[in-house]
Structure formats: C-alpha cells, structure tokens
Amino acid sequence: MKALVIADNHKLEFREKETPALKENQVLIKIQAVALNHRDQFIREGKYPGIKIGTTLGSDACGRVIETGEKVDEVWKGMDVLINPNVGWGENPNVQAPDYHILGTPTDGLFCEYVAIDVNKIAEKPTHLDAEIAAALPLGGMTAYRALFHHGKCEAGSKVLISGVGGGVAQFAFQFALAKGAEVFVTSSDENKRSKAIELGASAAFNYKDENWTKEAKEKSGGFDIVIDSAVGDGLNDLIKLMNPAGRIVFYGATNGKPKDIDVFRMFWNQITLQGSTMANDDEFKAMLTFVKKNRIEPIIDSIRPFENIVEAFDKMKEGKQFGKLVAKF
Amino acid sequence: MKALVIADNHKLEFREKETPALKENQVLIKIQAVALNHRDQFIREGKYPGIKIGTTLGSDACGRVIETGEKVDEVWKGMDVLINPNVGWGENPNVQAPDYHILGTPTDGLFCEYVAIDVNKIAEKPTHLDAEIAAALPLGGMTAYRALFHHGKCEAGSKVLISGVGGGVAQFAFQFALAKGAEVFVTSSDENKRSKAIELGASAAFNYKDENWTKEAKEKSGGFDIVIDSAVGDGLNDLIKLMNPAGRIVFYGATNGKPKDIDVFRMFWNQITLQGSTMANDDEFKAMLTFVKKNRIEPIIDSIRPFENIVEAFDKMKEGKQFGKLVAKF
Numbered sequence: 008m009k010a011l012v013i014a015d016n017h018k019l020e021f022r023e024k025e026t027p028a029l030k031e032n033q034v035l036i037k038i039q040a041v042a043l044n045h046r047d048q049f050i051r052e053g054k055y056p057g058i059k060i061g062t063t064l065g066s067d068a069c070g071r072v073i074e075t076g077e078k079v080d081e082v083w084k085g086m087d088v089l090i091n092p093n094v095g096w097g098e099n100p101n102v103q104a105p106d107y108h109i110l111g112t113p114t115d116g117l118f119c120e121y122v123a124i125d126v127n128k129i130a131e132k133p134t135h136l137d138a139e140i141a142a143a144l145p146l147g148g149m150t151a152y153r154a155l156f157h158h159g160k161c162e163a164g165s166k167v168l169i170s171g172v173g174g175g176v177a178q179f180a181f182q183f184a185l186a187k188g189a190e191v192f193v194t195s196s197d198e199n200k201r202s203k204a205i206e207l208g209a210s211a212a213f214n215y216k217d218e219n220w221t222k223e224a225k226e227k228s229g230g231f232d233i234v235i236d237s238a239v240g241d242g243l244n245d246l247i248k249l250m251n252p253a254g255r256i257v258f259y260g261a262t263n264g265k266p267k268d269i270d271v272f273r274m275f276w277n278q279i280t281l282q283g284s285t286m287a288n289d290d291e292f293k294a295m296l297t298f299v300k301k302n303r304i305e306p307i308i309d310s311i312r313p314f315e316n317i318v319e320a321f322d323k324m325k326e327g328k329q330f331g332k333l334v335a336k337f
Numbered sequence: 338m339k340a341l342v343i344a345d346n347h348k349l350e351f352r353e354k355e356t357p358a359l360k361e362n363q364v365l366i367k368i369q370a371v372a373l374n375h376r377d378q379f380i381r382e383g384k385y386p387g388i389k390i391g392t393t394l395g396s397d398a399c400g401r402v403i404e405t406g407e408k409v410d411e412v413w414k415g416m417d418v419l420i421n422p423n424v425g426w427g428e429n430p431n432v433q434a435p436d437y438h439i440l441g442t443p444t445d446g447l448f449c450e451y452v453a454i455d456v457n458k459i460a461e462k463p464t465h466l467d468a469e470i471a472a473a474l475p476l477g478g479m480t481a482y483r484a485l486f487h488h489g490k491c492e493a494g495s496k497v498l499i500s501g502v503g504g505g506v507a508q509f510a511f512q513f514a515l516a517k518g519a520e521v522f523v524t525s526s527d528e529n530k531r532s533k534a535i536e537l538g539a540s541a542a543f544n545y546k547d548e549n550w551t552k553e554a555k556e557k558s559g560g561f562d563i564v565i566d567s568a569v570g571d572g573l574n575d576l577i578k579l580m581n582p583a584g585r586i587v588f589y590g591a592t593n594g595k596p597k598d599i600d601v602f603r604m605f606w607n608q609i610t611l612q613g614s615t616m617a618n619d620d621e622f623k624a625m626l627t628f629v630k631k632n633r634i635e636p637i638i639d640s641i642r643p644f645e646n647i648v649e650a651f652d653k654m655k656e657g658k659q660f661g662k663l664v665a666k667f
Contacts, residue, residue, distance in 0.1 A: 102582035102608050158608075239601045252432035258605055265598040271569045271591040275613035278432050278488075283605035 010063040010119035011317060013112070016053045019318050024063065027123035029076040034083055034129060036070035036090070036122050040139035040336040041314070043067070044146050044175055045260075048324045050112050057113045065118030066092040066111045069132055069142035079126045087132040090117060090124060091292040092145055100288045109146065109286065118317065120337065130293055133300045143175075143306040143332035144299065149287035150259050151179035151235070152295040155187075158257045158282045159233040163188030166228055166251070170215070170236045173200040173330040176259060178307050180235040181209070186302035192228050194220070200330050207307075221245045230254070238263040244270050247279060255280040307331030340393040340449035341647060343442070346383045349648050354393065357453035359406040364413055365453050366400035366420070370469035370666040371644070373397070374476050374505055375590075378654045380442050387443045395448030396422040396441045399462055399472035409456045417468060418459040420447060421622040422476055430618045439476065439616065448647065450667065460623055463630045473505075473636040473662035474629065479617035480589050481509035481565070482625040485517075488587045488612045489563040493518030496558055496581070500545070500566045503530040503660040506589060508637050510565040511539070516632035522558050524550070530660050537637075551575045560584070568593040574600050577609060585610040637661030 014020035029035045047064050049055045068090050072083045094114050097104030110116040132141045154176070155161045167184045169177050172193035184191045185208045193204040194215045201212035211227040213220040224231075230251040240263020246256050247270050256279065273279070287295065298304070309329035312320060313336065320333040344350035359365045377394050379385045398420050402413045424444050427434030440446040462471045484506070485491045497514045499507050502523035514521045515538045523534040524545045531542035541557040543550045554561075560581040570593020576586050577600050586609065603609065617625065628634070639659035642650060643666065650663040 099583075253429075258601065260605060261601040265601055267597055268595040269599065271588065271595055271613070273613075274611075275588055275590060275615055277613065278615060279613045281604075281611040283601070283603075283607065283609045285605055285608060 008120035009314070011065065012061050012063055013050055013058060015060060017051060019051055019064070019321065022061075024119065026121045029074055029123050031077045032079060032125055032127075033076040033123045034072045034079055034126050035074035035076075036088065036124065036129070037073045038068050038070040038117060038120055038122060038337060039087070040142035040311075040334055041065050041068045041118050041317070042143040043320050043324055043333040045324065046109070046146070047111065048321050051321055055112060057108065059113050062112050063115040063117075063119050064111045065116035066109050066146045067142055067144070068117035068122070069138040070122070072129070075126075083126060083129070087138060088129040089132055089141055089145055089296065090122070091128045091130070091289060092117070093128070093286065093289055093292065096288050100290065103286070103288075127289075130296050133296060135300070135303050136305065139311050139334050139336045140306055140308055142334055143308060144296070145292065146286070147175035147332065148179045148295045148299065148306075149292055150176045150285070151183055152298065153287035153291055154235050154257045154259050154284040155180050155183050155233070157287070157291070158284045159235060159255055161187055161189055161233055165189040165232045166192070166230065168192045168194065168224070168228070168231045168234045168246075168249070170194045170234065170238055170246075172204045172209070172212070173197065174237065175332055176237065177235070178331055181207070182304050182307070183298065186298070186304055190228075192224065192231070197328075203330050215242060215245075221249055224249055233257065237261070239266055240264050241267055244268070247273055250277065250279050252277045253279070255282055257282045257284050259284045309333050311336055338450035339644075341395065342391050342393055343380055343388060345390060347381060349381055349394070349651065352391075354449065356451045359404055359453050361407045362409060362455055362457075363406040363453045364402045364409055364456050364459065365404035365406075365451060366418065366459070367403045367451055368398050368400040368447060368449065368667060369417070370472035370641075370664055371395050371398045371448050371647070372473040373650050373654055373663040375654065376439070376476070377441065378651050381651055385442060387438065389443050392442050393445040393447075393449050394441045395446035396439050396476045397472055397474070398447035398452070399468040400452070402459070405456075413456060413459070417462040419462055419471055419475055419626065420452070420454060421458045421460070421619060422447070423458070423616065423619055423622065426618050430620060433616070433618075457619070460626050463626060465630070465633050466635065469641050469664050469666045470636055470638060472664055473638060474626070475622065476616070477505035477662065478509045478625045478629065478636075479622055480506045480615070481513055482628065483617035483621055484565050484587045484589050484614040485510050485513050485563070487617070487621070488614045489565060489585055491517055491519055491563055495519040495562045496522070496560065498522045498524065498554070498558070498561045498564045498576075498579070500524045500564065500568055500576075502534045502539070502542070503527065504567065505662055506567065507565070508661055511537070512634050512637070513628065516628070516634055520558075522554065522561070533660050545572065545575075551579055554579055563587065567591070569596055570594050571597055574598070577603055580607065580609050582607045583609070585612055587612045587614050589614045639663050641666055
C-alpha cells in the first residue's frame with residue numbers, strides 16, 4: 008500500500024509499505040480521507056520530539072472497516088469510522104501517561120491506504136458528515152473539546168475568546184462554543200479569517216496586530232470568562248488584562264514562545280487561571296463525537312485534494328493561509 | 338478608645354477615636370487580641386492601594402460581644418467571637434466584587450479597643466483556643482483554606498509543597514494540608530524554620546537557596562500535586578519542573594515579582610495549572626473555622642505582646658524572622 012513517510016529532515020516521500028496484518032481485537036480499515044494537523048508540518052520541519060525516519064505520518068482519518076479480527080463484533084464490518092489517534096493515554100482521565108503519544112510519530116500514522124487498529128479506538132462516523140469532512144474531526148476536535156469544556160468549563164452564556172481563529176483546533180473550539188450557547192469572540196491578523204468568523208456567528212473579531220485591539224475587545228465584550236489560545240508569548244498579558252474575575256486562559260500550544268513578565272499580581276487578585284491543556288482522553292474522543300452529532304456540527308474545510316497531492320496541503324499549512332482543515336482523499 | 342492608625346507614610350500612631358455607635362444588625366465587640374498580617378506592614382510601607390491617612394489598621398481580631406443591636410439574637414451577648422475581615426465580597430462565591438476589600442484599609446480595621454460589626458460577619462471562637470491564639474486565624478486561615486481546597490483541591494494523600502513556610506498564610510496551608518492527610522513538604526531559606534516544620538510533621542524541608550534543591554525535592558517527593566506559593570518570580574520554573582502531571586500551582590501573592598520566560602511548553606504538555614488566589618468568601622470563613630474546630634488545629638504563634646507594644650511586632654514582621662503569627666493582646 009502507499010504511505011506518506013518522513014524520509015529525512017524536511018523531506019516527505021510516498022513509500023510502498025505492507026498492508027498491515029490483523030490481530031486479535033483489531034479491525035482493518037480502508038482509509039477514505041485524511042486531514043492535516045500542524046503537528047504533521049512540525050514533524051516535517053524536524054520540530055517535534057521522537058521523530059523516526061520512515062514513520063508513516065498522520066493523526067486524522069476516516070475509513071471503512073473491511074475486516075474484523077478475532078473477538079471483534081461483526082457489526083463493525085462495513086461501517087465508516089473515525090479513529091482515535093491516542094496511543095497509551097493510560098488510566099488517569101486527568102492526564103496522559105508518560106509514554107503517551109499520538110499516531111503518526113513515533114507510531115506509524117494514518118496517511119496511508121490501510122490501517123489495523125484496536126476496535127476500542129474507533130467510533131462510527133457522524134452520519135450527517137461525508138467521510139472527507141468527518142476526517143477533520145479527531146485530533147483538533149478532541150483538543151478543542153478538552154480545552155473548552157474540561158478546563159475552560161464553557162457554558163451557555165460564557166464569554167469566550169478564541170485566539171488565532173482559522174487554525175485547526177481553534178475552529179473547533181469556535182464551533183463548539185457557539186453550539187454550547189456561548190458568546191464567542193475571535194482574533195486573527197487575517198481580514199478574511201475575521202470576516203469568515205463573523206459570518207459563522209462570532210460576536211466580534213479583533214486584529215491582534217492593531218495596537219488598540221484590547222481596548223476594542225474590552226468595549227465589545229466587557230471582558231472574557233474563557234480564552235482558548237495556542238500562542239502565549241508576550242501577548243499573554245493582553246489576555247490577562249481582558250479576563251473577567253475568575254476567568255480561565257486555556258492554552259494547548261505556545262507558537263509565540265515563553266512569555267516575559269506576566270502580570271501575576273492581576274492574576275492573583277482576580278483569581279485568574281492559566282491552564283495548560285493537551286489532546287483529550289479516550290472517553291472525550293467519544294464525548295466529542297456525541298456533541299458533534301447532537302449539534303450537527305460541520306467541520307470547516309479549507310480544501311480537499313487527492314492523496315497524491317497531499318504534500319501541497321503541507322505547503323499551504325506552512326503558509327498559514329488556510330481557514331479550516333486541509334483534507335486529502337483516496 | 339485607643340486605635341492604631343496609619344498617620345503618615347511609614348508612620349504608625351496611637352490615636353484616641355470615638356467608641357463606635359451600634360446600628361441595626363450589628364454587635365459591639367470589645368477586642369481581646371489582634372494579629373498581624375503582611376498586609377499591615379505593607380500598608381505601613383505605603384505599598385498597598387487605597388491607603389487613607391488616619392485609618393485604623395488591622396484585619397485579625399478576637400473579641401467578646403458586649404452589646405447587641407436591634408434585630409440581633411441576644412444569644413451572641415457575652416460570646417467570644419472571631420471577625421470575618423471581608424468587606425463586600427458580593428454574590429459570586431468564585432470571586433470577589435470589584436469594590437471588595439479587607440478591614441484595615443480603606444475601611445477602619447480592628448487594631449483598636451471596640452468595633453461595631455454586622456452579626457453575619459462574626460463566628461464563635463473555637464472553644465479549644467484562647468482568644469490570643471484564635472485571633473491569628475481569620476485572614477491567614479481563610480487565604481490558606483481557599484488556596485489549598487477550593488483551588489488546590491487538596492485531598493488525603495496529595496503531595497503538597499508549601500513554599501516559604503513560616504509566613505502567616507503558609508503556616509495555615511501547612512497545618513490544614515497535614516490535617517487533611519496530605520504528604521506535606523516545605524521550603525524555607527531559614528534553617529530554624531525548616532527544622533520547626535519537620536518537627537511539626539513535614540516529610541522534608543528544602544532550602545530554595547541551595548542550587549540543588551529541586552533535585553533533592555524531586556528525589557524525596559517524586560513530584561508535587563499541589564504547590565501553595567506566594568513568591569512567584571523566577572523560581573516559578575523550578576516549581577513547574579517539580580509538578581506531577583495535572584498538578585496545580587496556587588499563588589496568593591508574588592513577593593518575588595513577575596516571572597521571566599516561564600516554561601509554558603511543559604505546562605501545556607503536562608496540563609499544569611497556574612492559579613491566582615486571594616482571600617476567601619464569607620462561606621469559606623465559616624467552613625475554615627469548622628475545619629479548625631474538627632481538627633483541633635492550633636495556630637502557630639511566634640509571640641504575644643501587649644497592644645501598647647504592637648509596633649514592635651510590625652518591626653519583627655519586616656525582618657521576616659518570625660515563625661507563626663505575631664499577636665498583641667489587651
């Protein structure tokens with residue numbers, strides 16, 4: 008079968024690999040569509056721990072069960088499913104075990120034609136979504152779900168800021184918060200992304216490169232109860248300043264690096280939470296899909312291309328111009 | 338009556354003030370003993386917002402109800418009580434209202450002979466404690482109670498680090514965590530304070546000025562679930578490094594100032610919480626006293642002196658050599 012591997016530093020390559028053999032408790036899935044995450048591009052750039060040359064990349068996929076292994080209920084056969092990319096979260100729902108990682112590095116991932124996987128790692132594709140739309144859900148949806156609900160405690164009426172809307176996790180956090188009945192604000196430096204967010208239901212959209220964006224944000228929102236962020240860096244103090252008392256800043260990445268001089272005085276007086284978050288546990292994979300089904304959420308797709316052209320999607324992600332997920336289909 | 342006021346920048350003075358008149362729903366209390374908090378010394382040094390010349394200082398006191406106002410149950414008359422120093426916490430238990438403050442600035446405080454106060458702001462003194470011991474409880478006990486239980490979620494078996502043990506809040510956090518059945522570790526740069534903490538039940542005590550203290554702390558504890566801190570500053574990264582996954586760093590002050598370059602990468606990967614905390618709501622005042630009664634906790638008292646000599650206690654607090662609370666009695 009064909010698989011996209013990391014062939015060298017900065018180099019992606021299609022390779023022929025053996026179709027995986029099916030073990031007990033596993034299903035064999037023929038992949039229909041896959042979606043990119045920033046993680047994939049970071050691995051391409053050598054910016055990720057544990058990279059092994061020759062690993063099949065990819066954490067997000069939708070596919071059809073074409074064979075069931077021993078001890079697996081036949082009901083799965085022929086079903087279109089999504090794959091939970093967690094490997095070894097472990098027993099504690101609050102935090103992953105030390106050897107936890109995600110499919111696609113160092114364990115072989117999903118950018119390939121067939122995968123054999125434990126049946127407890129799959130769930131039925133939401134029936135309101137085509138395979139190439141549903142493929143966008145797992146990693147981004149799980150990360151957003153945990154950040155927004157487990158850590159952020161988002162409720163109907165919460166005032167939520169999603170920073171850097173348009174990114175994979177940010178778009179899900181945006182859609183999930185709207186579906187929950189929150190009042191949702193966004194930031195982006197890209198005018199198109201801001202207009203798109205307003206169209207989709209944002210109460211206001213701010214350009215964090217404007218000097219006065221915090222003033223405007225304070226006026227239009229009155230302050231935020233929850234911020235979902237993946238930038239951190241020196242902009243963190245702007246966020247701290249915009250928080251309502253007892254507000255929660257949840258971050259699942261730090262693309263702008265470590266912050267300098269964070270205003271801990273305002274933090275303790277206003278009882279602000281700065282909360283690190285990463286991915287989600289196996290139960291949350293299922294809870295997220297239930298939420299998506301119930302609210303008939305449709306992932307925002309930037310573009311869909313044939314699997315042969317998936318490297319173009321990596322290039323587009325590097326430029327950061329996409330709004331929504333980059334998908335490739337077989 | 339005699340009252341200790343802030344008379345000028347850095348200047349404390351005894352003044353004669355009128356004994357307060359009793360209003361509806363209030364009780365008149367004859368103060369028996371008062372205790373100092375860092376806040377009092379900070380006000381003396383001009384390092385606190387809202388300082389008004391002539392304000393009676395003081396947030397902690399124990400006294401006897403000598404008169405009850407209209408609509409107050411007579412049962413209070415003659416009772417020894419502690420005073421909740423909260424002014425205007427407001428309706429939201431999660432966070433104080435914008436005009437919230439603490440008795441002693443800008444509202445007149447408790448370093449005086451008589452005070453008239455709403456009956457819903459008092460609670461019976463724990464019967465196992467003398468007035469001059471019980472006087473140490475309110476502000477420090479409330480702050481510690483909220484940091485440790487509301488934010489820190491301390492349970493039996495939690496591994497807890499109390500930094501800067503010997504300080505007013507730190508000592509209560511230390512005692513409360515031990516009473517809850519946690520495994521408690523402490524830091525101090527003062528050898529006497531470290532030995533005292535071991536005597537009182539700490540599993541180990543570390544000198545944060547030692548270069549290798551984090552290595553020693555990691556070896557002896559295996560990592561912390563909760564840190565209760567009031568220093569922050571550049572030591573924050575040491576704490577982040579020592580946290581178990583999903584660990585919570587709760588801080589109620591920042592005497593070492595703003596941290597530089599905090600390791601947000603480790604924070605998001607290990608799902609670490611950095612949580613600001615301040616004082617406690619009115620319900621927690623009562624819950625804290627119930628906890629103290631149930632566990633027969635005895636506040637650690639550094640020294641007790643006559644009220645006439647209370648300025649000496651301020652001087653001792655400034656030097657930071659005390660272990661436990663500084664008390665003055667009438």
